[in-house]
Amino acid sequence: MYPNSIRKLNLNMHYVVLAKQICFKKMASDVLKKLLLQAKRLVLAPSHNAELLKAQFEVFSSQVPLMYSIVLVNAWALAFMFKSEAPVWLSVWIPAGLSLVCILRLLGWWRSRKVVPSPETARKALLRTNQFSFLLTIALATWALMLFPYGDSYARGNIAFFVGITGLGVIICLQQLPSAALIVAAVINTAFVVYFSSAGFTSFVVMSVNLALVSTAMLLVVKVQFRHFAGAVSARTKLEAANRENARLANLDSLTGLPNRRQFFAHLETVFAEAGSNRLAVGIIDLDGFKPVNDLYGHSVGDSLLFEVGQRLSALAGTNTHISRLGGDEFAVTVTECPGNTELMGLGEKICAALRSPFVLTEATVQISGSIGFSVYPDLASDVHQLYERADYALYQGKRSNRGQVQVFTAEHVIAIEQNNQIEQVLSRADLEAELTVFFQPIIDVREERTVAFEALARWNSPELGRVSPDAFIPVAERTGQIGTLTCILLKKALAAAGAWPDDVRLSFNLSTHDISSSDGVTTIVGIIMSSGIDPRRLDLEITETAMMYDFVQAKTSIDVLKLLGCGIALDDFGTGYSSLSQLHALPLTKLKIDRSFVSDLHKNPASYKIVKSLLALSQDMGIGCVVEGIETSEELDALKKLGGVLVQGYYYSPPVAENETGKFLSESDAARKAG
Template sequence: MKTAISQFWDVFRVPNGNPELTLAQYEAFSKQVPLLYFILATNLISLSWTHQGVAPDYLVRYIPGLLVLAFALRGVIWFTRRKMRVTAEQAFRKLRSTNRLAIPIAVVCTAWALAVFPYGNAHQQAHVAFFMAITVIGCIFCLMHLRSAALMVTILVNFPFFVFMVWTGEPTFIATGVNVILVCMAMVMILLTHYRDFRQLHETSQVLMLQQTALQEQNKAMQALSDENLRLANLDSLTMLANRRCFFQSLDIQFERARKSGTQLAIGVIDLDGFKPINDMFGHAAGDKVLVEVGERLSRMATGDLSVYRLGGDEFALTLCGEVTEARVQSLGAAVCEAIAERINAGSAVVQVTGSIGFAIYPDVGANGQELYERADYALYAAKRNQRAGAVIFNAVQASELSRQKTVEEALLAADLETELQLVFQPIIDIALDKTVGYEALVRWHSPSLGLVSPGEFIPIAEHTGRIGLITRLVLKQALEVAKTWPDDIYLSCNLSPHDITTPDYALRIVSTVMSSGFNPRRINFEITETAVMHDFDQAIISIQLLRDIGAGVSLDDFGTGYSSLNHVHKLPLTKIKIDSSFVRDIHILPSSFQIVKSVLALSAEMGLEAIVEGVETAEELAVLKDLGVRSVQGFYFSRPVPASETISTQSVERQQIRA
């Protein structure tokens, strides 16, 4: 701890413990130093002037002249350097230099004034007293930001001045000395208070600056966090590509830019073919590796005018701006499909997927970004329908199809389905027993505005719009009413959509419809496609088991046209398999079709499942199927779908055809 003496001497030193405070002192002090030297110079000149011819020349000319010259020079130096930027160390050295210089200046000025005092009359001596008083007060004011120098000047000037005034014995001078001492003491108190307030104000300012800096840093951190959150919100966490949200935001911006500048813009929507079987066979980890690798391949193709996005699942997107021609788009589509088709190391296996891509080009099509995307998505749908298409650019034919689709969609949404839907039934024949064993219920839609609309046209639209669940229940309800009129040995076969077996509520509603009909569930066979099963395999198993629990049969329709059939069919609680008509057509000519049907029949027998062959259209096809041991068949060779009123009467006709 510092001693009292050390603390006393600290008052007369320039503090150097706070660089910021030192700089603040210097900045304030440097503005007042020129005034300090101005006060000293003018007071010296004034006192010298009044003592001309009274005091010796060296006292009133030479010494004051040298002092005034020195003060003027110092004042000019400080004035020209008052705005100069200095470091805390430089400021400290300048303040300390001034602090040291205050001692000789105070001593010299005091000694000179006291030396001049004996000369002249009472008025001139009073001027000396005034000089001493006004000079020390002015110095205190000018040195208030340099406390140590102000205190030393006060002591070095006032103490000799007071002693000298008392030594004269003149009451007026004694009173003047006392008055100056008291005023200076008050001035010193003001000085100390001002210095303390200045220091506290500076410390408060520093605290506020630190708080402001901390707040700015906090704001920067919050902004950085906000920017990072925004980046993550627009980024796909798996592939690190821009995500669906970013795609549609960018699409709107790019479309508006293309519209205003009159340039072109192409949108590409990509879907991976064969991805879901990889997920099911090798697990989601393998599927994720496939998506990451495809994302990396696509991102390597990105340039200044080509951006890549992941929309979700196995769907990606591209935006291409600038000079967009059909040739460039086709070339890009081919490059994308080629890159995707390269084999991928998925960890436990080397797998391969292919890609379908649909393009739409503005200004050829699209009134806005969303519409352009929809056109590209429809072109993708066309590419997937034609599995060898690869890349498809939206064209006039697809525009006509899309227009028709929207017309059908609007009519379907406004349709009174209970009255507009009609059923027809196609018989299922047991060729060994030479009889009809069941009927497959098929729906037809007679629209008041569109006329007859084929199931192949309105069923996909119904699935897209969500009306498929209602259609399924209406068809099932009508079919059950018709089936009640059939003999007990004839069963009803109804088709279910992917939504019916992958949505728990839909499956429960189907069960409720069957149970409330009063029809024996064991006489019902529900047909599901393998594509529908693969849509959500786990939920499909639950829904199929629910139907089996009430006694209904379940057959896998279009068997062999989906993915990983042999890998999945044994996991499903099925009762029948329907062999797709594509394998039956020209089976008597094509050895490959013959071998496929033979293999499927062997598989069915091994699994204890009944096989139904659909699409039989000729006697030659039927003959081959008989040789293979097929029992249940279905096709135009026997009968086209017929109205409900003809379901029983067609049996005799069918038997005649079989015999023929």
């Protein structure tokens, strides 16, 4: 039993020793790996920080001339001192070779001084500097020590001075590359401490130890300086990243994620400068019916709708299209390498079709449309400003004539703009009191064949331009802010004319968006009505759906004031806008006016027939009157009577007549009615 125990004990001790050996080997391996890793860090430039690498490259490239100047000047000074003592190959040819290598390296760095390198290029250049520092330092140290046997003590002291000054100068120049500085210090100090210690010169041993201490201190300074340098580079990198993010956010629409107005114009400037003779198109998109959705469901639903619109528009963008949100419900598209107008219209139709599809939101399903105006460079636009303005003009014209469609700026628009500019100039200096007149178109009750009202229509006879159509000068007056002045003049003249009519004949007068979108405008209108002597209950004030959509809250407030005064309120051109039924019920309307676009060929067009029938039924359900505009033929009148239409206006009965002809018209129509 005892020998077996001894054997087991010896075996266990053997295992313990073996385990200790394994642990020691593992520890030694770990230490060796760490040493190799540290050595690798010394000879390899760090690759984890791209910005730091580029900054090291930039700063070091500016210090290279100074570093090589220190090396070359000190080397030739030392060579000059030993020229009569040492062999020529040692005092001339070796420093000449070293100088050639240094000059070649200097030229290489000089050529790259203004180059902005990639991180990888910078890393490789710094790696080569580490490697070259090691080789150059060994070569210089070896050459200096080879000179030591020659010369007297004074000359030998200069070798030590050369070694110290050159080493310290190079370390200072390498402070943005600590690995190279450490390599230089390690090689020089190791070589000279070992050499002078083995040579037995006490004074030189002390000098080498002193050099080692100074070098160590310099390396500590380099370490601290590099830490500050790296920190400054990191701070600059973070600041630049923050600036880039701020710039991105400043050029981004936070709601839709699309480029915003600022980015749109910046992009437009860029692509315009690059376009040359290539076609470039700008399209401005305006949503039709967005404001009623926003007013009815609230801003949160409006924001959701705008986001979804942005998503649909982004889905239609291609490599040559750039979608932006200009603000509100207005978007823009830039088309580079623009195709022909046919293809451009096709793109516009795709956008319009996408916007016409219902938007299924969390709160509701809504339906809107979009109108687009395009202009094309260099066809009919010569600069960025004109390109944008003409796209906006095409959009405006499209919304006036055919909402939800595409309109491309044409040569006819150029003529219209010139005419509008001329009208604007003449209108601004016109004597409007003298030049504006009012014509009146009768509104007939077809059951009694009796004139129940006249609609006042503006006419402008300019001494410079002659007779100017209301369709031409009214939009100009609205755009230039003169429409309020026109309204006041025309309303006074219309009320004065109505004073001569029978009390049962009403006056219908159109108000613009400007008139009902400000409290001052409504106050002025109320003052004119009150001072006219006409019973406000004889007055019907017509507003458009567009005017109501501009600012529904203010429009309703204005209408409520006019209704309290006793005036009737008629919604003009009903069916052409995007007002909702809830908005119609919220307004104190007394009449609807069906637009003449639904009446043309009423007897032959089934769609028009159904629309007019529905609108007449709607007015009856709401308990308000309905005036049908644009009746021009007996067939249209007969079809309307079958539908139950009562109040009619159109050329079938009479075109607009001058003020002095209204009395005659009333007399003749009254006589005809009695005779009939």
